[in-house]
Amino acid sequence: MISAVVQPLWLALYQGEAGPPHPRARWLAPRTPRWLALLPSPRLDLIQTADLLLAVIAFFITSSQAADWDTSSGNGHFLMAAAVALPIALRDRWPLWAWRAAFLALPYSVWVTSSIGVRPGDPPYTFLMAVSYLLVTYSVAVRCERRITVAVWAASVLAAWIIHPNSLAVATVLVTVTVLFGHNVRVRRSATAQLVVEERRTQEAIGAQSVLEERARIARELHDVVAHHMSVIAIQAEAVPLKAAGDPAQLEAGLADIRVLSLEAIAQLRQVLGVLRDQDGRTDTTPQPGLDRVAELIANARAAGLVVLAKLPGSLEGLPAAVGLSAYRIVQESLSNAMRHAPGATVVVDIGRDEAGLRLHITNGPGVAPAGAPGAGQGLVGMRERAALLGGTLDAGPVPVGGFQVTATLPVDGTTQRRSG
Template sequence: MFSAVLEPLRLALYRGDADPPPPRRLTVRVPRWLGLLPFRRIDLVQAGDLALAALFFVTTASERAGLRGGGALGQFLPYVAAFAFSLPLALRGRHPLVAWRIAAGLIPLTIWMRERPSDDTLPYTAPAIICYLLVTYAVAVRCDRRITVAVWALTALATWLFHPDSVAIALTMVTIAVLFGYNVRVRRNATARLLAEERRTQEAEGAQAVLEERARIARELHDVVAHHMSVIAIQAEAVPLRAAGDPAQLEAGLAEIRGLSLEAIAQLRQVLGVLRDQEGRTDTAPQPGLDRIDELVANARATGLSVLVKRPESVDGLPPAVGLSAYRIIQESLSNAMRHAPGATVMLDIGRDDTGLRLHVTNGPGSSPAGEPGAGQGLVGMRERAALLGGTLAAGPVPVGGFQVTATLPIDERGAG
């Protein structure tokens, strides 16, 4: 128990240290005409401490009245008092406990150096009071509670030894400074815990973003399945009609259906490889891009659509994300046309400039009855793909009949290489 009482005193006097300084809150930018300074922002609190320290040093060092001794000693004592009131203020921002130790050692010395005033006069000067209260406040803000209590107790003891009659008023002022500083410390710690909680929340949101990304992959799976199954279903209906009993055409149509099925299985494996990987590793197989548009168009034409394509001479150099999203948007648009407007004419217009890629997919009314309506996830997936890249997508019926999809996908040239 005795060591538990002495430990806070040891911490306050020579063993303890303060917490690291908090981030600067009250700062101003250095004007341009002071651009040669080694710093770009000024901490207003620290600047105020330095200004007050300079003021106390100048005023105290020039004061000669009321000091003990004369001659060389009388010339030296004012500078001791000047350092006692200014040095702790200059240090309290970075090293508050060191500043208090200097103040606790030098300020009583300055009180002794002054000739004893009358009984109804406090022995403390205004610089001494201001300096000690500011340093004690800094200790309460930046130091452990045990150190703060020890500082308060040592202050009470020193006040009682030097001037018992001033104990009440001195401790009242010091207690107010300590309580105010401790309240600031508690609030800062609560703010730090809140920030830590926010960081944990952000990490949880990051995990949620991973889940959402996997949901996007699931929609990718929907796109693959919906497109290929639509093509396969329509091909299965069209092949017997085209073959008209011709074994060669029937065999060719079945081979085409088989090819589409194998392609669908390959893409399903590619997507499912991501879903199965618990560590987030992705398949290294390349994702489709605009270089495979001809395959989509050929599949769509095989189902009876009349697809007219207008595109630039080259689509090389697109960022992979833009190429994949463009491919999936066109794929979904053609699948919708197959499902809802069989036999329609489809206009596919691909445009590109320095800022972005533009897609226009317009189909007229179908020449055959439409199939069953889908689940509506295709349009949602297309919009999300465009939004993910910072682009836009609009889809809706056209006045003359049919449907139109218009998408704009920005191109980041830094990622285009």
């Protein structure tokens, strides 16, 4: 119990430290004028400047007032003036030390005013003494923790009671209002600072989420490009020597097809990676593939040994680029999966357009050759994400008679609300 009372007083009078100053508003810290260029700071702190000006005014007024009280007091009036002015000058940089200086100098100032400055029975405080003390008390309440502020209030009220009990009520009201006002300012500033921190964290979280979404988008594009083209290249690299059977012309034609596919894969990889700007700020703006290039996918799949039956829409006018790209990638991934897991199978690609949007239906039967190793399933995840980002749906799974089917609906005319994420 005693420690709970003594420790705050010890902190207030000796060991405690004030918190950092609150950042100044721009209008309170303008740039230093050219004629004050010798100042160490590039900005002129108007609060500190006002404190210094007030301290100088308080010093000269108090010094003159004390000298008028007793011309025989020598340099005593300068000491009293310093006791009033110094805390004002220190209160912004070192508020707690400023209060300590004012509190410790209070007995001397009261002794001077009681001895030669006021009539018996009147409060031994001058107006500037009260202003100086209340200013430093306010600074303590704004910059120090609550227990130190309470200790400063208690010490001030106790000193007022000891020095002049008749003015205790007025002194208590003034100190209490000053402390409460300063503490309220401290609480509001802390809440504002916390709000700024939370807003910054929210912005960082939004930025991180955007980065993750962009990484996921790039990963989908890379997977679709690499998986499809590498599957076709691998199958053709295995099939070309068998088809050529030692015929140089067929071997050369097969290798030429592989080269074309490789160059196409490189070109699409550059398009995907073009979203990442280089140090000069350039980016690749080559159009991404759409449904107008589905015929190329089907031709590549047929060259790799699949039997592809295609039913394509007669017109693709008015089709958004995002829908065309997603449809292209879904067909591409479906054909790639058929090549890997059902070599030589028959694939039916049915693309149509109705009131619900763009409809895709890709079905493959069982393969005629051993299937490759099962994948990690990222292709199916990517297809579902593409459909979901457009507000569409995608279902994929095996069919009872053997094989696999993918059914997707992508909204085109806003019939389905697009989801943001």
